[in-house]
Amino acid sequence: MTDRQPATDLHRALRDRGATLAVAESLTGGLLSVALVNVPGASATYRGGVVAYATELKAALLGVDEGLLAVEGPVHPVVARQMAEGVRRQLGSTYGLATTGVAGPEEQGGRPVGTVHLGWAGPDGAGMESLHLSGTRETIQQDTVGAALRLMLGHVAR
Amino acid sequence: MTDRQPATDLHRALRDRGATLAVAESLTGGLLSVALVNVPGASATYRGGVVAYATELKAALLGVDEGLLAVEGPVHPVVARQMAEGVRRQLGSTYGLATTGVAGPEEQGGRPVGTVHLGWAGPDGAGMESLHLSGTRETIQQDTVGAALRLMLGHVAR
Numbered sequence: 421m422t423d424r425q426p427a428t429d430l431h432r433a434l435r436d437r438g439a440t441l442a443v444a445e446s447l448t449g450g451l452l453s454v455a456l457v458n459v460p461g462a463s464a465t466y467r468g469g470v471v472a473y474a475t476e477l478k479a480a481l482l483g484v485d486e487g488l489l490a491v492e493g494p495v496h497p498v499v500a501r502q503m504a505e506g507v508r509r510q511l512g513s514t515y516g517l518a519t520t521g522v523a524g525p526e527e528q529g530g531r532p533v534g535t536v537h538l539g540w541a542g543p544d545g546a547g548m549e550s551l552h553l554s555g556t557r558e559t560i561q562q563d564t565v566g567a568a569l570r571l572m573l574g575h576v577a578r
Numbered sequence: 579m580t581d582r583q584p585a586t587d588l589h590r591a592l593r594d595r596g597a598t599l600a601v602a603e604s605l606t607g608g609l610l611s612v613a614l615v616n617v618p619g620a621s622a623t624y625r626g627g628v629v630a631y632a633t634e635l636k637a638a639l640l641g642v643d644e645g646l647l648a649v650e651g652p653v654h655p656v657v658a659r660q661m662a663e664g665v666r667r668q669l670g671s672t673y674g675l676a677t678t679g680v681a682g683p684e685e686q687g688g689r690p691v692g693t694v695h696l697g698w699a700g701p702d703g704a705g706m707e708s709l710h711l712s713g714t715r716e717t718i719q720q721d722t723v724g725a726a727l728r729l730m731l732g733h734v735a736r
Contacts, residue, residue: 449615450608453629457607460683468635471611473626477669481626511635525618 426569427455433577434465434515441572442511443469444482444503444518446494447536452519452565467513472503478520482506493529494520497548500539508541516541517572519564523557534560538568540575547575584727585613591735592623592673599730600669601627602640602661602676604652605694610677610723625671630661636678640664651687652678655706658697666699674699675730677722681715692718696726698733705733 434441443452453469456462470481475494478484483506484499492499500520508516521536522528534553540546549571553560592599601610611627614620628639633652636642641664642657650657658678666674679694680686692711698704707729711718 445608450603450611450627450629453608453631454612457629457631463631466631468631468639469608469629471608471615471627471629473611473615473621473624474669477626480670481668510639511632512638 423566424455424458426566426573427459430569430573430576431456431459431462431465433573435461437514437576439514439576440465440467441515441517442467442507442513444507444516445469445471446473446478446503446518446520447523448519448561448564448568449473451561452517452568455565455569467511470507470510478503482510493531495522495528495531495535495537496520497537497539497550500537501541501546501548502539504539504541505546514542515572515576517568519568521560521564523560523564525557536560536564536567538564538571540572542575544575581724582613582616584724584731585617588727588731588734589614589617589620589623591731593619595672595734597672597734598623598625599673599675600625600665600671602665602674603627603629604631604636604661604678605681606677606719606722606726607631609719610675610726613723613727625669628665628668636661640668651689653680653686653689653693653695654678655695655697655708658695659699659704659706660697662697662699663704672700673730673734675726677726679718679722681718681722683715694718694722694725696722696729698730700733702733
């Protein structure tokens with residue numbers, strides 16, 4: 421399982437600010453949610469999440485732009501940002517955090533394995549971060565979870 | 579991690595029938611989704627899921643009856659069934675599968691640790707199953723995932 425420290429640090433930073441978090445996941449498939457739930461007392465800050473595994477659910481559940489999905493596919497930094505904005509809005513949380521990318525073993529729509537985009541949204545704005553990870557499907561998923569938690573912590577704790 | 583066989587069997591049964599699945603999770607926090615995503619070729623049958631960790635999200639995202647939640651709380655067999663019906667409807671899948679319960683370490687609203695309710699919904703109806711599990715938070719969560727996958731397989735494969 422993923423190292424618990426990033427999730428613990430994020431939980432504490434959210435709690436200190438009376439803030440809450442919701443997540444939207446694609447390539448991590450629920451692992452980001454599991455990392456957050458495994459922190460004792462998680463229910464004080466973690467509201468829940470959406471696993472939008474099928475591409476069209478990113479539009480239907482999270483409000484990601486259908487034209488963008490049609491042109492760029494689901495593995496795109498703006499899709500990650502819109503997923504974060506959408507889950508924040510749908511679940512009524514202070515912050516939203518999202519993952520999209522290619523865990524492998526096969527490439528997806530011309531995007532190589534290890535292409536990962538993270539999105540975040542909060543009261544002060546929204547943004548995205550892109551990574552190129554190497555490793556197995558499992559390590560790419562776990563490294564994505566760690567990177568997403570650290571990205572969110574950087575924006576909550578600043 | 580959870581044994582992969584139940585998820586593999588369920589994926590195969592769904593694929594043979596051209597059917598899809600969506601999940602709604604509470605006490606498992608994303609683990610059920612992770613078990614399904616870890617099966618190779620999962621995207622053919624698995625549409626996605628909702629982690630409704632905060633109680634009010636069970637009503638807002640999944641359409642669980644607010645009166646029922648107010649009277650019984652989130653750990654109730656009819657809540658599990660309504661979560662399954664709601665996620666099937668919201669995500670447009672052939673089947674819906676849901677978990678609610680108390681993973682511990684503390685009891686919740688008078689429900690002892692290990693109280694677990696599973697819900698399922700499909701073209702032929704909907705239902706629920708209740709369990710009393712013992713163990714740690716982690717084993718209760720993992721045993722819930724295994725029981726949910728077997729429950730769904732029994733209804734898809736019959």
